[in-house]
Amino acid sequence: MTAFRINLVRDRPVPLMQRRVIVRALALYLFVVGGLLAWEINLATRSILHVRRRARTTASQHEAFARLHPGRPSIEIHNAILARELKEDTAALTAIEGIVARRRPAAAILYGLASPLPSDIHLLDLDLDFAGGALRFNLAVPVERREQRADTAALLDAWNRDPALRRWTADLREESNQQSTVDGAPVFLLRFSGALPVANGGG
Amino acid sequence: MVGLDVGDTHIAGAQVETGADGTLRLRAAGWTARPPTAGPREIAAIVAKLFRRSSLPTSQVCAAFQSPALVVKHYRYPRLTGEEIARALAIEAEETLQMPREALYMDWHVNAAAAAGDPLSATDGVLVTAPKAEIERHLDALSRTGIQPAVVDAGCLAVCNLYLAIKGPVPAEHAVGLVALSNRRADIAVLSHENGIFPRTVFTPVAAWDESAGYLAECVADTIKFHQFKLHGPPVERLYLTGTVPRRDVLVRHLRELAPLMAFWNPVSDMTVESPRLQPLRDSESGAILSTCLGLALRSD
Numbered sequence: 127m128t129a130f131r132i133n134l135v136r137d138r139p140v141p142l143m144q145r146r147v148i149v150r151a152l153a154l155y156l157f158v159v160g161g162l163l164a165w166e167i168n169l170a171t172r173s174i175l176h177v178r179r180r181a182r183t184t185a186s187q188h189e190a191f192a193r194l195h196p197g198r199p200s201i202e203i204h205n206a207i208l209a210r211e212l213k214e215d216t217a218a219l220t221a222i223e224g225i226v227a228r229r230r231p232a233a234a235i236l237y238g239l240a241s242p243l244p245s246d247i248h249l250l251d252l253d254l255d256f257a258g259g260a261l262r263f264n265l266a267v268p269v270e271r272r273e274q275r276a277d278t279a280a281l282l283d284a285w286n287r288d289p290a291l292r293r294w295t296a297d298l299r300e301e302s303n304q305q306s307t308v309d310g311a312p313v314f315l316l317r318f319s320g321a322l323p324v325a326n327g328g329g
Numbered sequence: 330m331v332g333l334d335v336g337d338t339h340i341a342g343a344q345v346e347t348g349a350d351g352t353l354r355l356r357a358a359g360w361t362a363r364p365p366t367a368g369p370r371e372i373a374a375i376v377a378k379l380f381r382r383s384s385l386p387t388s389q390v391c392a393a394f395q396s397p398a399l400v401v402k403h404y405r406y407p408r409l410t411g412e413e414i415a416r417a418l419a420i421e422a423e424e425t426l427q428m429p430r431e432a433l434y435m436d437w438h439v440n441a442a443a444a445a446g447d448p449l450s451a452t453d454g455v456l457v458t459a460p461k462a463e464i465e466r467h468l469d470a471l472s473r474t475g476i477q478p479a480v481v482d483a484g485c486l487a488v489c490n491l492y493l494a495i496k497g498p499v500p501a502e503h504a505v506g507l508v509a510l511s512n513r514r515a516d517i518a519v520l521s522h523e524n525g526i527f528p529r530t531v532f533t534p535v536a537a538w539d540e541s542a543g544y545l546a547e548c549v550a551d552t553i554k555f556h557q558f559k560l561h562g563p564p565v566e567r568l569y570l571t572g573t574v575p576r577r578d579v580l581v582r583h584l585r586e587l588a589p590l591m592a593f594w595n596p597v598s599d600m601t602v603e604s605p606r607l608q609p610l611r612d613s614e615s616g617a618i619l620s621t622c623l624g625l626a627l628r629s630d
Contacts, residue, residue: 128627129493129524130486132457134394134434134464135478144477 231294238291242284261295261320266313296321331385332625333392338512339363340375342385343619345626354601359383360618373473391625392478398463400425401483401528405453422458434464441523455528457483480628485516485528487624494627495599503566509620510572512537517549519556527556542576546583569594571620596620
């Protein structure tokens with residue numbers, strides 16, 4: 127703080143040009159601040175309305191819940207119970223899925239081998255040796271079918287195109303054929319074999 | 330605040346910072362010669378160049394008004410209230426400048442010793458006034474450079490402020506004389522206890538003080554004697570000369586008898602100067618050129 131504080135322009139009015147600049151700057155400032163204030167009020171009002179709507183929804187949900195689950199004290203406890211049950215169900219389903227996954231090759235292979243067979247050709251003696259990785263089965267073809275050779279090629283082709291068989295079997299081939307009887311009826315007995323690449327366990 | 334002194338021979342600007350312990354630090358400063366025939370446009374260009382070159386901000390400026398039309402006058406009245414002083418000084422300013430109140434800018438200082446004294450004592454202080462038109466011309470010239478001074482002070486009082494900020498208060502036993510010189514002008518002030526001040530401004534009757542050092546010494550002597558014998562102030566024991574001091578030997582010879590302790594004062598030597606560019610101002614006498622603008626830079630209002 128200085129001792130002598132003389133200021134000759136202490137009471138000097140601000141010049142007109144400077145006053146204009148100040149007034150314009152103030153007007154701009156007020157406009158910007160007013161705009162920002164209006165925007166903030168708008169946001170706050172929206173927020174308040176949103177909260178009130180949510181409060182009403184929550185109250186109605188609680189009432190509906192109380193009607194639906196009279197024994198449950200609150201939605202939170204109900205949620206906890208449901209979550210625990212869901213966890214238990216998930217564990218059970220996971221266990222079942224494991225079991226099904228182990229069983230699925232047998233059913234899938236059987237379905238894949240049988241599905242392309244004509245109605246008069248029968249699948250016999252299916253042997254799935256998962257432990258040894260070998261697959262053996264016989265087809266009983268009526269002796270009246272003269273196009274037996276063509277049938278065999280078509281069947282191998284169909285099996286090789288089957289996605290389930292391609293996944294679970296490999297190297298399907300005809301090993302031998304011989305004339306035999308099934309239930310007293312004369313048939314050609316075609317013996318097939320293949321490999322079982324063991325995946326996802328076997329059983 | 331940046332102090333700006335547009336003197337008769339030079340234009341100087343300075344920025345000063347006050348530390349927590351009261352020490353003054355010269356942050357930026359510069360000065361340049363003022364051509365004798367320079368008009369407002371030329372002065373504006375010089376000021377703009379000076380501020381740019383010296384890295385002085387233009388946002389807050391305290392300018393000195395240096396003109397023969399400026400009146401810095403001691404007054405003494407019987408004990409008056411603040412409103413009465415204002416009216417009395419307005420009349421005194423009108424009488425001094427022979428102008429109506431509306432054509433004047435004026436301000437005043439009331440000496441603290443008188444203000445705090447008993448109700449029957451006199452009121453004294455300093456009246457500063459100048460024609461409004463002259464100050465407006467001065468401000469117009471500065472506004473060309475984007476400078477709108479917040480404060481317009483008298484150089485004489487700025488130097489007194491600087492002295493008190495650096496040297497501290499004046500003791501009651503004696504007074505201190507200050508003479509701030511430029512080539513054609515001398516601001517003389519006698520400072521006494523509790524910020525008492527008796528100022529006087531004189532101009533050389535010839536081209537420069539170099540040719541009238543004797544007259545200057547007489548003026549200083551008259552001021553000191555008036556303060557002591559007419560105003561019954563304490564004797565001046567120390568006399569400081571600052572600014573552009575011509576013919577120092579002549580002044581010393583004349584003034585030594587009046588004030589036994591007379592010294593040339595370079596205020597920059599009492600300040601902290603960090604910038605290497607400004608260091609020479611501490612050691613040489615050239616720092617004294619900045620006395621007025623350093624005092625102006627101390628204003629904080």
